[in-house]
Amino acid sequence: MIRQKAMLIRAASAIPSSEITNPALYADRRRFLLASAAGALAGGLGLPAIAAPRGEALADVRKSAWTVEEKLTPYESATTYNNFYEFGPDKDDPAKQAHRLKVRPWSVVVEGEVAKPRTFAIEDILKLAPLEERVYRFRCVEGWSMVVPWIGFSLSELARRVEPTSNAKFVEFISLADREQMPYVRVPLLDWPYSEGLRIDEAMHPLTLLAVGLYGEVLPKQNGAPLRLIVPWKYGFKSAKSIVKIRFVREMPRSAWMKSAPQEYGFYSNVNPEVPHPRWSQAQERRLGEFGKRKTLPFNGYAEQVAALYAGMDLRKNY
Numbered sequence: 001m002i003r004q005k006a007m008l009i010r011a012a013s014a015i016p017s018s019e020i021t022n023p024a025l026y027a028d029r030r031r032f033l034l035a036s037a038a039g040a041l042a043g044g045l046g047l048p049a050i051a052a053p054r055g056e057a058l059a060d061v062r063k064s065a066w067t068v069e070e071k072l073t074p075y076e077s078a079t080t081y082n083n084f085y086e087f088g089p090d091k092d093d094p095a096k097q098a099h100r101l102k103v104r105p106w107s108v109v110v111e112g113e114v115a116k117p118r119t120f121a122i123e124d125i126l127k128l129a130p131l132e133e134r135v136y137r138f139r140c141v142e143g144w145s146m147v148v149p150w151i152g153f154s155l156s157e158l159a160r161r162v163e164p165t166s167n168a169k170f171v172e173f174i175s176l177a178d179r180e181q182m183p184y185v186r187v188p189l190l191d192w193p194y195s196e197g198l199r200i201d202e203a204m205h206p207l208t209l210l211a212v213g214l215y216g217e218v219l220p221k222q223n224g225a226p227l228r229l230i231v232p233w234k235y236g237f238k239s240a241k242s243i244v245k246i247r248f249v250r251e252m253p254r255s256a257w258m259k260s261a262p263q264e265y266g267f268y269s270n271v272n273p274e275v276p277h278p279r280w281s282q283a284q285e286r287r288l289g290e291f292g293k294r295k296t297l298p299f300n301g302y303a304e305q306v307a308a309l310y311a312g313m314d315l316r317k318n319y
């Protein structure tokens, strides 16, 4: 993804200025480059550099048993050091640009191999099942990680409302791609919209979370408001943000990253310290807000819960 980002920056500068609705974006980028070395260093390490305004609290959230007992990543790190390419390639772009995203009205189309296809208003999704707080480890393919108290419920809760048929072998998740709200959707880095996929048994696993909040609050826009996926045993890019469509399908869908760099990003993308990315090791990771590195665990520490899903599969081939 680091190479893609370099491409993105080149691609962005190749766009005629007449096509850019928001010149402030570029002024902004120049200002980032001029930011103090200390600020840049803090941002690069995921240390809290910006005091993020806090969001609206979510009520009636119960603690879940699906939780790890680990030190939480600071709220400021998790909400100011982000990947959300629709808003820009740099880690602080989403926190600076995602205020453009309109999260109401919002609806999610659920279709495909289901007996009861349905379009859910976000208000209905919020009432679909009791909200749970789950503290999960989260590991980005780039080598950083965090521990976040997400709020939401298992994706299976939504799935059973639409009654997937026996033809539903995979599930595809499609993010919003709106040029008016998301300045980088005009830059052809990825084949927009951002899309991801899971095998049906992965999608129905109770750990697979539809998240609507974090740290007791409504999901910030930079973290994928109003609705995103969290698949804690897979690299972070599987966890699509700002979802507008969920499709139950027969064939394995090709994700946006598979289309853009198939030799680097496969469909499964399970966290695996033994399979290096073609350009870097995956043996270690750095928690946002910390300096040292720690060992990356198979399936991001969730092997006990999910390894059986891959019994008999060659996880080097199925990367």
Ligand SMILES: Nc1nc2c(c(=O)[nH]1)N[C@H]1C(S)=C(S)[C@@H](COP(=O)(O)O)O[C@H]1N2
Pocket (backbone or CB within 6 Å): 078, 081, 082, 083, 084, 085, 086, 139, 140, 141, 175, 194, 222, 223, 224, 235, 236, 237, 238, 239, 240, 241, 242
């Ligand atoms: N729509 C969309 N979803 C996305 C991304 C993105 O660029 N666009 N980035 C992915 C990557 S690479 C990661 S690591 C996580 C980051 O989530 P966070 O910013 O909440 O930590 O979101 C994932 N989901």
Ligand SMILES: [Mo]
Pocket (backbone or CB within 6 Å): 083, 139, 140, 141, 142, 235, 236, 237
């Ligand atoms: Mo990532």
